[in-house]
Amino acid sequence: MAARQTQQRTQTTQPQPPQQQTRENHVTTGATVWLTGLPSAGKTTIAYELAGLLRSEGHRVEVLDGDEIREFLSAGLGFSREDRHTNVQRIGFVAELLARNGVLALVPVIAPFADSREAVRKRHQAGGTAYLEVHVATPVEVCSVRDVKGLYAKQAAGEISGLTGVDDPYEAPESPDLRIESQDQTVQESAAAVHALLSERGLA
Template sequence: MATNITWHPNLTYSERSELRKQNGATVWLTGLSASGKSTIACALEQLLLKEGVSAYRLDGDNIRFGLNKDLGFSEKDRNENIRRISEVSRLFADSCTISITSFISPYRVDRDNARALHKDSNLKFIEVFVDVPLEVAEQRDPKGLYKRAREGVIKEFTGISAPYEAPETPEIHVDTDKQTVEECAEQIYLYLKKESII
């Protein structure tokens, strides 16, 4: 735990929201690899930006090129990966930006901790379960990860040799084997409007 540090207050969230004419929130997409999280996140980000809403996408792979490049895929490292993303997404939401995260985030407790972090800051957290049957995800397998996991090359792969704990009560549930990318993004967009987040 860091010592000799001081929090420097600036604008309140309300003041920032008034100045930016926008609220902040985190849209947290969770699901198996190849479920469509990143594709939906990209579509949602573009939809929001076209509507003049400030939004920024935090993607699982992209974050590991920088902020989390020191982390592996053990359970401990996955926990730390999600803890860091929770903090970053909270900062984006506090800046009155719509933070869109697309991470497998396989453990329910990690997602619950992310939600609690936002709740403690009076920020909206919208969990989106990007649902797809495992067999469909394996058929898609754009990176060849499932194949390598089945061959034992990749250890601790979510859905094969490591668990995925599906959300029990997500705010939004999309089925990517039944819905198009555009339909999924639109469903999330309409939820944000209905809840007066945008």
């Protein structure tokens, strides 16, 4: 009897397999965080900073980079209003698919038109999927100085046209879930602000 009791105690104190520990520590709440703003506003930089923070907490995270989407999913689209709308809807579809399967989808994409963003929001609402809109409200004057891709310089030189916020419209969100003035704070502070919003909504 004593031997049996000792064996039972030994069995109950055995460590869990690593796979089981990983599963239990894995956070599965999904949501889409759409970071909208002008070119060179800091959207992608903030998204990747936030992604690192969330992954360190056990979240599954994907960053849907606008340039990569253009290359692999929307290569045939141009920059007309209709094509921009189609591109945003494609990205919104992928984001919602990821989010409803437990992934935090971070989307640093300009999405210049309010009706396009609203259509994405409604898609998420229809599926009961969490959706947050973050306006990275960096002024065009600051963006043109940053000019990460050289677009503002090319537009000024007459090499390109249709640059959002300069000679093509950008409809800023009237009531985003969060507005970030990235020129007044660090990337880490901006990412922390989005993280705080996710925590407030029970998503992080």
